[in-house]
Amino acid sequence: MQLLNLTLALVLLLTLGGGMWRALRGPTPADRLLAVQVFGTTAVAVLLLLSQALGNAALRDVAMVFALLAAVTAVAFVQRAWPEEEVDHDAE
């Protein structure tokens, strides 16, 4: 079981590559922020899998803080940093 948990944690870590690509590519700021949200959720899953595989109960607390605080950056973006007119398209 430990092997399966570690393997799945690694697979989830590798899926973050897709999130990185989207964060780099955009094109709108909302897309980049979405990528960070994916980072947050995937990291929660990775932490929970590691917690079980390594037998470290404290990692569940880390995952819980993750789950709660991932929303704060997104709210800061929506409430403050999102420009009113959509100008941020990458010139391609």
Added chain:
Amino acid sequence: MDALTLLPWIFDGVTGLALLLLASWALASPRLFTGIVMFVAFGLMMSIAWVRLDAPDIALAEVAIGAGLTGALLLAALARLTAAQAAQESASQSAKRKRTLRLFQWAPALLLAMVAAGLAYAVQSLPPDSAGLSADVAANIARSGVSNPVTAVLLNFRGYDTLLEILVLLLALISVWTLGGLSPQRTVPPGPVLDVLTRVLTPVLLLLSAYLLWVGARSPGGAFQAAAVLAAAGVLLLLAGWRPQPRFTGIPLRLVLVAGPVLFLAFSLVTIATGRNLMEYPPPRAGVLIFLLEAAATLSIGVTLVALFLGERPPDKEGQ
């Protein structure tokens, strides 16, 4: 080599590579916004690295601060720059500096490659095994009043570090307030969904903060992590449009801000006056004393971080 020893290696390798990539993109991306997004992702990846280094206490602090506070701080600051100021970077680097830059970009790159090689050599030449101070900590942990070694170091063995740190935080806030007002911030009415989200998340965050404070005595957690979660609750409230009433932002706010520093200072004075070492706890009551100091520190650090996010002195009753 079987799979169970190989897998952690691949995991560490991917984590390290991702850290380096995210850091480079955070600093090299053409847009500031992309840079900040990458920096937040970098912070999240750091917390996985902490977990791999057996440092769940640091992972908690990094998650609470990296995921919650730093991103909100940077985005709020970016929002205060006008589009022109945010784009200045690319404009000024284009025409007039281009020739000089091309020449001078190689010089620091070369120099830094040498710095990197030197540091890497220094790290590699360190002995592969070193227990550091862990034996001393383990020998004295029974007398410290707590069973989590990191909390024991933070509050007991090196309590003066924590004392100075909360003074540094207070100093940072005083400096920010001294700089004066900022341009007014665009405020968006929160709307029903954000309103409900804030109402649900704030009590849960407060509960989690109290839980981390309490559990810090024996497992990962403690005053700083609890304070960061508390500050995240405050930042969420500010983002949803809540402002403290003026009658709370005068004396009451300042009392909360100095509660932690004053309690720490009073305790250190008492320990000196009674002939002990600075911040040396009497072992039978160490657990209770540490909890009291931590509770005050959590409150003060949390409120200080929220005030730092606000960025200017909130208007109080006298209308200042």
Added chain:
Amino acid sequence: MSPAHFFALVGVGLFCIGLYALIVRAHLLRKILAINVMGSGVFLVLAALAKRTGSAAPDPVPHAMVITGIVVAVAATAFALVLMLRLVAETGRAELPDERIE
């Protein structure tokens, strides 16, 4: 090489990336990001070197220092951001002025 040394080397890499960006990027917000990356590199070196204890629990003293450091870094970042915004309000530019040596 052990995982501890590997992460210490990653920390060295982060420090150098941050220092390079601090030198070559002009925008102050980018410089603040660069200093934060440098700090993360230092923290990573500290915590990685604390794990040179084999299979025993890592040394808690550097861990405590890193936690202190993370909280101080976020306070310093907040202060630096307000300083930058004041400079922008005074000069209209988010960069340090070019120094003229007469």
Added chain:
Amino acid sequence: MTPSDYAASVLLSVGAIFFLAGTVGLVRFPDVYTRLHALTKSDNVGLGFVITGLAVQSGSWFVVGKLLLIWVLVLAAGASVAHLIANGAARRGIPTWTR
């Protein structure tokens, strides 16, 4: 392996597949609204399966309760953030994809 181990393996693997699918959608889908749709698949279903699998593995009700709490929190935060982003994108007139 006991039957519950088999169940846990299946649940965890299904969860990982949903995460993979969410990532593929995030990379391949053409506009921000469809990408949000993909993101919520890994948020809700993927993490749900992973957490159910871990709950089957863990032997204590305390851990099960904590895992469920984490999932509920991710659901609440994820759904609200998805709504906020979609709403903001629509208000700013980011066009929807048409074939």
